[in-house]
Amino acid sequence: MLPQVDLKGFLHHVEHVRRLKNRGAELRTSGDLTGAVNHFKWALALNPRCTTCLKDWAEILLSQKNFVEAEKKIRNALELLEGQDSDALFTLGLILSEQGKDDESIAVYKKSVELNGEDAELCYNLGIKLGEQGDTKGELAMYKKTVSIDGNFGGAYINMGTILASSGDLASAEVMFLKAIQCSEEVRTKGMFNLSLLLQQKANNLATSGNLEEAKAAIIEASKLLDDAKPLIDARIALGGSNSEDAMYASQFKPMRVQCHRVLGQVMAGMGDMVSCEQEFRIASEKFPDIPGIWAALSRVLEIQGKMDEAQVCKAKFEALQNLM
Template identity: 50%
Template sequence: AMYARAVEIEPGFGGAWVNWGTCLAESGNMDDAEIMFLKAIECCPDVAPKAMMNLALVHQTRANQLAMGGDLPAARDAIGQASKYLDDAKPLLDERLASMSGGGGGPGEKDAIRDLQSYAAKFRPLRLNVHKLAGQVFAGMRDFDSCITEFRRATESYPEEPGAWEMLARVLE
């Protein structure tokens, strides 16, 4: 209710939209969380990378649930959407970090930098998990060419990541 009031007063308050979406996602309400994250992107470009990463988590969660329920085509679509949000978020996240890294600024700016750095630190493990789930979904669908392509993408993006190479090795055996 407090986030609703915050965005009622200031509809362009992107952080409130992201926080509201996060609360909804943590309570399992992925559909409404998705709406809040999309609203954050629409009204506040400054929070777009964070909202996109949260959208990727929403779609990854959906993909996992769909895969566990046996709906592999829908899981493939959901994990594909998660991949797209992450791929779109990365350059925006890097750009925001670069523009803020000039130092200076008061405590509010330092908090914003720390917050962005926290998201940046979470990007790599999230991207690898999305590659892994996508590959597993493709394998479950017996689409081994797409599975191999997905895992090759992981090794190209993260050549120093042993887990990426293990994923590829398993499917090539």
């Protein structure tokens, strides 16, 4: 005779684990990580095979930078899942990456892609890891796959643009940065800064080849992108919603904007329009009066036009700033 199973008690046990797991997930979402972990612990005490609890707990440990314990939890979950869970593999890839275990991380990401090749963030992260290993071709392929899955994944466009610009393909890079500008505001400002830098290089190339009209158009557009991006990034920083990348781009504004003034002034001079050249350097001196090179350039332009008294004043400012450096 087969032993009787207490079905009612079993179902009650399963339901209790489910409620603990769900409540833990709710607490995690609300920011109560301690409460969430306690609920996952209670659920696992009743059912040590609750893989969702293990995965969620591992992600909390990852956020707390407790990588060793996070790795233990996610590997436990993967063992129960026979290594066939793409999300768990993705989390393990992140944990390994944080510990500098790049080769293991890449292997795990690749296995996760095999199981679920439609995860944009997964493909993006694998692209980053491949790039760090020097596999530019593989990196670019993963970014292309990322945007084929999610056409608004701005970070992939930024990285593709950077790779293409580095290889000298400015035209294709420009397309990528323009696509990035159409994405979220955070990515938009990054795209604007990167596109401005590309257009500065383009303007220099055009000026060197003698195409001053197109060089002028390129550097004017580069200047406008910077001027439009700065209030956006300043607002995020003021509201406390910025990150380290925002601070980095904000710090780049001044030297990039000064360079735009210099290039446009030089292009105007090359076109023989000394009045516009003088105006450009005057604007630059008003916006950035602490940059010695601007006063030196303005002094030279004034000399060429025979405005010797003003030129001497600018030269004196240049020398005074140089002495402070």
